[in-house]
Amino acid sequence: MPRSRKDRILPVAPVDRLIRSAGAGRVSDKGAERLAQILEEVGEYLAKRAYELTTHADRKTITDKDIELAYKQWSKSL
Numbered sequence: 001m002p003r004s005r006k007d008r009i010l011p012v013a014p015v016d017r018l019i020r021s022a023g024a025g026r027v028s029d030k031g032a033e034r035l036a037q038i039l040e041e042v043g044e045y046l047a048k049r050a051y052e053l054t055t056h057a058d059r060k061t062i063t064d065k066d067i068e069l070a071y072k073q074w075s076k077s078l
Contacts, residue, residue: 009043010036046070 016032049070050062 008036009040012036015039042074046074049073 012029012032015036016027019027019032019035046067047062047070050066053066053069054060054062
């Protein structure tokens with residue numbers, strides 16, 4: 001379910017800059033907003049998976065290694 005503007009976690013301006021750094025000359029507001037939504041969804045999935053890995057290892061702190069493993073598992077599923 002899409003988040004409203006006030007519930008958004010990622011601001012649109014940095015996402016707009018990210019798209020432009022990829023080579024785009026122009027970016028629509030809706031395009032930047034949609035990418036922000038997608039990045040939030042992927043980030044939330046990875047965070048949840050990293051949390052599962054952390055609790056499985058009987059730890060309380062999510063480390064960069066947990067995030068990296070969650071990302072590797074996610075990218076293999078594509």
